[in-house]
Every structure is written in C-alpha cells, then in structure tokens.
Amino acid sequence: MFVDVIYSQGTPEQIEKFGKPAANCNIIGTYAQTEIGHGTNVRGIETRADYDRATDEFVLHTPNLQAYKWWPGGLGHTANHAMVVAQLYIDGKHHGIQMFIVQLRDLETHMPLPGVDIGEIGKKLGMAGVNQGFLGFKRVRIPRTNMLMRNAKVLPGGKFVQSPASRLNYMTMVFTRCLIVNLSYDCLLQAATISTRYSAVRRQSPINSSDPEPQIIDHVTQQQKLFPEIANGIAYRITGQHMWELYELTLKEIANGDYTRMADMHIVACALKVLSTTDGSFGVERLRLACGGHGYLTSTNFSTLYGNVIAAYTYEGENTVLLLQIGRYLVKTWTQLTQGKKMSPLAAYLAEIYDKPEIAAWNDSRSYLVKLLQFTAANKTRLAFENLTNRVNGGQTLEEASNNTGIELTQAAELHGRQFVASAFLEQITVAKKNQRSVALNSVLENILELYLVQTVLRHMNDILRFTPISDANLRSLQNRLELSLKKLRPDAVAICDGFDYHDRVLNSTLGCYDGNVYERLFEAAKKSPLNQKPVPDSFEKYLKPFLKSNL
Numbered sequence: 099m100f101v102d103v104i105y106s107q108g109t110p111e112q113i114e115k116f117g118k119p120a121a122n123c124n125i126i127g128t129y130a131q132t133e134i135g136h137g138t139n140v141r142g143i144e145t146r147a148d149y150d151r152a153t154d155e156f157v158l159h160t161p162n163l164q165a166y167k168w169w170p171g172g173l174g175h176t177a178n179h180a181m182v183v184a185q186l187y188i189d190g191k192h193h194g195i196q197m198f199i200v201q202l203r204d205l206e207t208h209m210p211l212p213g214v215d216i217g218e219i220g221k222k223l224g225m226a227g228v229n230q231g232f233l234g235f236k237r238v239r240i241p242r243t244n245m246l247m248r249n250a251k252v253l254p255g256g257k258f259v260q261s262p263a264s265r266l267n268y269m270t271m272v273f274t275r276c277l278i279v280n281l282s283y284d285c286l287l288q289a290a291t292i293s294t295r296y297s298a299v300r301r302q303s304p305i306n307s308s309d310p311e312p313q314i315i316d317h318v319t320q321q322q323k324l325f326p327e328i329a330n331g332i333a334y335r336i337t338g339q340h341m342w343e344l345y346e347l348t349l350k351e352i353a354n355g356d357y358t359r360m361a362d363m364h365i366v367a368c369a370l371k372v373l374s375t376t377d378g379s380f381g382v383e384r385l386r387l388a389c390g391g392h393g394y395l396t397s398t399n400f401s402t403l404y405g406n407v408i409a410a411y412t413y414e415g416e417n418t419v420l421l422l423q424i425g426r427y428l429v430k431t432w433t434q435l436t437q438g439k440k441m442s443p444l445a446a447y448l449a450e451i452y453d454k455p456e457i458a459a460w461n462d463s464r465s466y467l468v469k470l471l472q473f474t475a476a477n478k479t480r481l482a483f484e485n486l487t488n489r490v491n492g493g494q495t496l497e498e499a500s501n502n503t504g505i506e507l508t509q510a511a512e513l514h515g516r517q518f519v520a521s522a523f524l525e526q527i528t529v530a531k532k533n534q535r536s537v538a539l540n541s542v543l544e545n546i547l548e549l550y551l552v553q554t555v556l557r558h559m560n561d562i563l564r565f566t567p568i569s570d571a572n573l574r575s576l577q578n579r580l581e582l583s584l585k586k587l588r589p590d591a592v593a594i595c596d597g598f599d600y601h602d603r604v605l606n607s608t609l610g611c612y613d614g615n616v617y618e619r620l621f622e623a624a625k626k627s628p629l630n631q632k633p634v635p636d637s638f639e640k641y642l643k644p645f646l647k648s649n650l
C-alpha cells in the first residue's frame with residue numbers, strides 16, 4: 099500500500115525520492131491511516147498536520163490517545179517510514195485528509211526518531227507473521243514536500259490547491275480491495291485443495307454395509323461441502339480478472355483527467371471485496387470442518403488460512419460498511435431511474451428491470467439463473483428505495499432514513515454483488531469456451547459454472563421466491579441440477595485442485611500433501627511436538643505428582 103500510494107498519488111520527484119527506494123525495499127513503509135479511535139470513518143481521524151509557513155514544514159501531532167495510529171501492518175518493529183493520513187490545517191483552516199511521508203526510525207540503528215512513540219499492538223487471532231503497530235507523534239516536523247501532491251497541493255507559502263476529484267486519495271484503498279479478492283480466492287482454493295485431497299484419502303463408513311469403507315469424497319454430503327467452495331474460488335479468480343481490467347481502465351482514464359469511472363470502480367471493488375472475503379472466510383471454515391477431528395490440528399494449516407482471510411473481512415473497509423456504500427449507490431441509481439437518467443454499464447440491469455418489471459417464464463438456461471439474481475437484486479433495491487423514501491417523506495433526514503433502512507440496503511447490496519459475479523462468471527466462461535480448444539476443459543469449466551450458479555440461486559431462494567413465480571417443479575429441477583453437477587465434478591475434483599498447482603511447502607499442511615500420506619505426516623508432526631521430546635514432561639514432578647498425592 100505504501101508503494102502503491104506513492105506511485106499513484108505522488109509527484110515524479112516523490113516517486114524518485116521515496117517510491118523507488120520503497121519498491122526496492124531500501125526503505126520499508128506502512129500505510130498508517132487507522133487510529134485507535136477511528137478506522138471506518140476516515141474523515142473522523144484526528145492526527146493533525148499543521149503547515150508552518152516560517153519553516154515551510156508540516157508539524158505532525160497526535161492530539162490524544164484516540165488519535166494514535168493503530169493496526170498498520172509492519173508498523174510495530176519493521177517499517178522505518180509511514181504514509182501518515184492526517185487532517186491538514188493551514189492557518190487553522192481545515193483542508194481535509196491528506197497523506198504525508200514520515201520517516202519513523204533511524205535507517206542505521208532503527209531507533210525511533212525524536213517525537214515518535216511507536217510499538218507493537220499485541221497478539222492477534224491470526225497473521226502472526228505481521229507486526230501490527232501503534233504510532234503517536236509529538237510535534238514531528240517534516241518538509242512541505244513530504245505531502246503527496248499529485249492531486250491536492252500546498253504551495254510554498256501555504257496556498258492550498260484542491261484535488262481535481264475529492265476521492266482520488268481513496269484510490270489506494272480501492273487498489274487494496276482488489277488485491278484482497280486475490281488473497282481471498284487464494285486462501286479458499288488452498289483450503290479446497292487440502293480438504294479435497296484429504297477427502298480422497300480418508301476412508302470412513304461403508305455406504306452398503308457389505309461394502310468396504312469408501313473414500314469420504316463419495317459421501318454426497320461431503321461433496322456438497324467441498325465442490326461449491328472449489329466453484330466459489332474459481333468464480334472469484336475469474337471475475338477478479340475482469341475487476342482488474344476495470345481497475346486498469348479506471349487508472350488510465352484518471353491519468354487522462356477523466357474521473358467518471360471512479361464511482362463504479364469503487365462499487366465493484368466493494369462488492370468483490372465483501373463477497374470474496376465473506377465466502378472465503380465461511381468457505382475455509384466449512385472445508386476445515388469437512389476434515390473431521392484432524393481439521394482441528396494446527397498442522398493442517400487451516401487456522402492460518404482462516405486467520406488470513408477473516409482479517410480481510412474487516413480490514414480495508416469493514417464488510418458491512420462497504421455493503422452500505424453499495425446500498426447508497428443503489429438508492430442514488432434508482433433515484434436517477436425515476437428521473438429518467440441514463441445508467442452506467444454497472445447498473446444496466448437495473449434500468450432494464452425498471453423499464454420491464456416482470457420476469458420471463460422459467461427456462462433451464464444458465465443465463466436465466468443470472469436473470470433471477472438480477473431481478474431479485476432490482477426488487478430488493480426498489481423496496482429499500484421505497485422504504486427509505488417513505489421515511490424521508492415522514493420527516494427523517496436522508497442520513498437518518500438511510501440508517502433506519504440499513505438492513506434492507508445491505509441485503510440489496512449483497513444481491514447486487516451476487517448478480518455481478520454471476521453475470522461476469524457466465525460471460526467469461528462463454529468467452530473462454532469460444533477460445534478454448536479443449537472440449538474436456540470446456541465441460542469441466544461449464545460444470546463448475548453450473549454448480550456456482552445453481553448453489554448461489556438456492557442460497558438466495560427466500561428472496562427470489564418473494565419476487566418471482568417459481569414453481570415446485572422448478573425448485574425440484576434446481577435440486578436435481580445441484581446433485582448432478584456434484585456427481586459430474588466428482589471424477590475431476592482432485593485433478594482440478596492439483597491444477598491449482600500449490601506446492602506442498604505453500605499448503606504447509608499434513609492433510610494436503612500431493613502424495614496423500616496423511617497419517618504418516620500427522621504422526622511425524624505429532625512426534626515433533628515439544629511435549630514429546632522426552633517420555634515424562636517436567637510438569638509431572640512439579641504439578642501432577644503433588645496433585646495425585648494430595649487429599650483435595
């Protein structure tokens with residue numbers, strides 16, 4: 099984030115002075131925005147940067163404990179620089195949040211510089227490899243030229259020049275949200291590889307009592323735990339590529355002074371970050387649970403994967419807050435529809451359904467499943483819009499009405515995200531089929547798409563049933579399609595996971611190794627336990643023996 103924000107929002111001189119050394123790891127920076135008192139509400143942060151005209155410097159100051167930077171990765175003991183997000187004041191006048199490059203530690207001794215109070219924030223649920231830190235400033239001075247000034251500027255003498263687009267300084271958060279989609283599917287597909295390989299090795303509970311114990315992967319309920327997660331991970335891998343293409347296009351247009359795509363890019367990044375971390379977190383846990391007791395051992399590495407992905411549910415925009423951002427966008431879009439305004443491509447489906455508010459008769463096509471999700475998302479948006487409007491008409495401010503409509507707004511937002519992923523996945527697979535020479539690969543990918551769409555529609559059936567005339571026969575056909583797609587995926591499941599090509603060292607799991615020797619690896623890992631280094635632990639003489647002899 100430190101490198102990205104300099105390259106995307108720094109001047110050429112700042113890129114030369116800080117960006118290149120940071121990219122080369124000659125300096126190590128962190129992105130210090132969150133404070134102990136504020137994370138979501140960026141505009142509420144309290145660290146100050148006051149411009150001193152006499153010395154042409156900024157004075158960075160932490161006015162109180164709540165203003166201490168808290169959480170930035172690497173800040174505790176690794177970084178020697180930080181991109182500090184602070185409120186800018188010139189002659190006491192507030193000019194919003196800006197970004198300031200601050201050196202924190204001596205480059206030779208790594209000692210904190212004068213006025214810098216810095217340290218580590220303590221043990222976490224996961225991400226043991228990252229030292230999160232705290233940071234307080236006592237009137238630390240930095241040159242004026244250390245404020246990122248590609249967009250907003252402070253000229254010598256203190257004249258402030260406004261950024262051409264107010265949210266440009268949020269673009270690094272958008273970039274990181276896109277990165278997090280990669281992180282989420284990566285964790286999910288690693289967990290799917292571990293759990294699928296283990297399910298092909300583990301034998302348990304004969305299906306016919308006269309038969310030998312089958313591989314647990316042949317229990318259909320086990321397939322229902324594993325295969326939808328493989329489909330989810332591939333869905334985010336493929337739609338994530340589409341998201342990155344949008345991101346690169348947005349950057350190109352920003353470089354040409356065109357900021358119009360930023361709003362849609364923000365919403366796409368919010369949607370995919372929320373859905374991929376939500377599905378990634380619950381998917382890793384479901385895959386762990388699919389391994390029975392052994393899944394509870396840390397040697398399986400599920401806890402590391404879970405710790406990594408569940409953190410991303412919160413950081414870079416807590417998921418509920420990002421859903422509310424999408425909800426805000428949906429209400430704004432629906433308002434524009436009532437005013438007859440033109441829609442951007444991201445909202446084209448809303449315009450289509452607004453103009454033609456009935457859904458076509460059921461058919462078994464995959465595109466119909468996408469239509470079901472779009473129709474439901476549009477009607478959830480309509481309902482939220484109507485209830486919010488009634489609240490405003492009843493005298494509430496727009497903000498109060500939005501808060502009171504928050505539940506429906508987040509539900510509409512999730513469905514907006516689901517239809518985005520479903521339609522992008524369908525589109526990408528359709529394109530891939532045309533370009534693909536391998537018929538076998540086509541049928542595997544098509545079956546994964548089928549599984550993804552059917553399970554997503556079944557997951558949201560309570561909302562779909564509210565707005566569409568789905569019959570019992572239609573529901574039965576969906577259940578049959580689910581069971582058929584699981585059955586079709588069964589012979590390819592292990593090969594698909596092998597195709598993700600995770601090395602044993604990366605999976606780092608006693609259950610997920612390529613050779614499938616799980617019991618030997620479980621036992622080998624147990625033997626390495628410190629508690630097994632001698633037959634009688636020290637605690638026997640110290641505690642257990644006196645306990646056994648005592649008369650409680």
Ligand SMILES: CCCCCCCCCCCCC/C=C/C(=O)SCCNC(=O)CCNC(=O)[C@H](O)C(C)(C)COP(=O)(O)OP(=O)(O)OC[C@H]1O[C@@H](n2cnc3c(N)ncnc32)[C@H](O)[C@@H]1OP(=O)(O)O
Pocket residue numbers: 129131132137138139140141171265268269271272274277278280281284360361364413414415416419423426427430
């Ligand atoms: C093998 C693969 C490996 C990959 C490895 C990848 C690893 C990745 C690891 C990443 C590690 C990251 C570690 C974590 C870092 C952090 O957490 S950094 C801190 C992150 N903090 C946040 O994200 C804070 C979240 N809060 C916000 O973003 C904002 O406060 C808000 C919620 C968006 C609200 O902002 P505010 O300024 O109050 O705006 P609003 O009043 O709500 O809306 C005003 C308009 O602005 C529009 N808008 C908001 N944000 C953006 C944006 N980013 N871009 C464009 N536009 C934006 C918003 O839509 C409103 O528009 P209108 O409705 O038209 O007015």
Ligand SMILES: Cc1cc2nc3c(=O)[nH]c(=O)nc-3n(C[C@H](O)[C@H](O)[C@H](O)COP(=O)(O)OP(=O)(O)OC[C@H]3O[C@@H](n4cnc5c(N)ncnc54)[C@H](O)[C@@H]3O)c2cc1C
Pocket residue numbers: 128129130131132135136137138139168169170171225230409412413414415416418419422
């Ligand atoms: C592992 C990890 C690494 C991190 N790394 C960094 C980093 O490198 N740099 C950095 O700057 N920060 C970092 N963060 C901080 C992270 O960005 C914040 O934790 C995150 O933005 C959430 O803010 P918060 O913690 O203040 O939670 P809060 O915003 O206080 O959220 C608490 C609850 O309040 C709710 N809430 C908040 N606002 C609203 C609203 N408007 N409407 C409805 N509900 C709301 C939330 O939904 C949530 O349920 C990291 C955090 C973690 C966990």
